[in-house]
Amino acid sequence: MSSAKVRPALEFEGQPVKALKPTHCFTHPTSGVEARVWVGDCREILPRLPEIQRSELDLVFADPPFNWARAYDEWDDQMADHEYLDFTYDWLDLCAGGLKDTGSLWVNIPDDWAAEIVVHLKQRGMTMVNWCIWHYRFGQNTKGRFINSKVHVLYFSKHPTRRTWNPEPVLETSDRRAIYGDPRTESKRDGMPAGLRVPMDVWYGKFWGRVQGNNLERRHYHDNQLPEVYLERVIACSSNPGDLVLDPFLGSGTTGVMAHAMGRRFIGTEFSVQNAKNAVERMKAGPVREIGSTRGASTAIFETRRVSRQAKPPKGA
Numbered sequence: 467m468s469s470a471k472v473r474p475a476l477e478f479e480g481q482p483v484k485a486l487k488p489t490h491c492f493t494h495p496t497s498g499v500e501a502r503v504w505v506g507d508c509r510e511i512l513p514r515l516p517e518i519q520r521s522e523l524d525l526v527f528a529d530p531p532f533n534w535a536r537a538y539d540e541w542d543d544q545m546a547d548h549e550y551l552d553f554t555y556d557w558l559d560l561c562a563g564g565l566k567d568t569g570s571l572w573v574n575i576p577d578d579w580a581a582e583i584v585v586h587l588k589q590r591g592m593t594m595v596n597w598c599i600w601h602y603r604f605g606q607n608t609k610g611r612f613i614n615s616k617v618h619v620l621y622f623s624k625h626p627t628r629r630t631w632n633p634e635p636v637l638e639t640s641d642r643r644a645i646y647g648d649p650r651t652e653s654k655r656d657g658m659p660a661g662l663r664v665p666m667d668v669w670y671g672k673f674w675g676r677v678q679g680n681n682l683e684r685r686h687y688h689d690n691q692l693p694e695v696y697l698e699r700v701i702a703c704s705s706n707p708g709d710l711v712l713d714p715f716l717g718s719g720t721t722g723v724m725a726h727a728m729g730r731r732f733i734g735t736e737f738s739v740q741n742a743k744n745a746v747e748r749m750k751a752g753p754v755r756e757i758g759s760t761r762g763a764s765t766a767i768f769e770t771r772r773v774s775r776q777a778k779p780p781k782g783a
């Protein structure tokens with residue numbers, strides 16, 4: 467099988483390009499991994515990064531503006547549909563082209579644009595691994611249509627078989643253990659630790675709600691912050707310590723915070739000077755919860771027996 471036929475960005479607007487200096491650059495005090503952040507339009511910055519030109523990225527996580535006329539600090543979030551799609555295809559191609567053969571690309575996107583993105587990435591030869599849903603219970607109230615309570619989490623790999631995949635650190639307590647106390651789950655032979663399973667493709671649970679109000683994670687100045695557990699799952703299962711992670715739409719910095727704390731090298735781009743500055747401060751401060759502190763927890767909706775919601779994490783995970 468051949469790998470994805472995505473054209474790597476080797477030039478910018480037909481011209482050879484020089485590498486750009488990052489706006490912010492710092493290293494983690496204990497792991498020593500480097501994080502770099504550039505301020506500007508990702509479509510202009512990414513083609514100038516040698517890591518992208520040489521296809522060295524292990525993981526890309528992108529949570530772009532949704533074109534919902536949101537009051538981002540500087541970005542104008544109301545393009546004509548065709549302009550927004552051109553913008554989307556441009557950054558998707560840059561990100562996909564910058565991936566290693568073992569790399570993966572995740573996109574957080576609402577109903578409005580998910581279908582177009584899936585079709586585009588498939589046409590570019592990327593492999594769809596999962597079409598996950600991030601489900602939350604606190605959607606915007608509506609009376610004339612159903613209330614939105616999800617965002618799509620599109621998980622694509624560059625190569626059909628050679629992607630980095632680490633299920634162990636993201637395992638959760640199975641419903642069989644949490645709800646039914648079924649003894650068969652304690653002796654199962656699927657290679658996974660007893661009572662644990664790979665999470666399902668609809669993501670929800672404790673700490674998975676939208677970050678708002680007086681939520682412990684909330685950083686002022688940004689109302690589109692993703693939960694830390696979401697990025698912890700993505701980074702843990704699809705990259706390794708020392709790997710190179712990119713977020714082209716850094717926002718309040720959630721991907722950078724988690725990647726940096728988890729010992730991954732990090733590259734971020736952000737259009738707003740202020741958002742980038744706040745994100746860097748947040749990355750230096752680290753996550754609000756210890757990495758791995760929610761590992762093995764149950765997401766069972768109904769628990770009928772007295773079973774611990776928090777299973778022991780698998781050995782070595």
Ligand SMILES: C[S@@+](CC[C@H](N)C(=O)[O-])C[C@H]1O[C@@H](n2cnc3c(N)ncnc32)[C@H](O)[C@@H]1O
Nearest residue numbers: 507508529541691692715717718719720736737
């Ligand atoms: C939805 S938010 C990202 C939120 C982020 N995932 C978090 O958890 O905080 C999108 C961000 O992308 C930035 N942005 C919009 N267009 C951009 C572009 N062309 N290049 C770089 N950043 C951009 C916006 O300023 C905004 O901060």
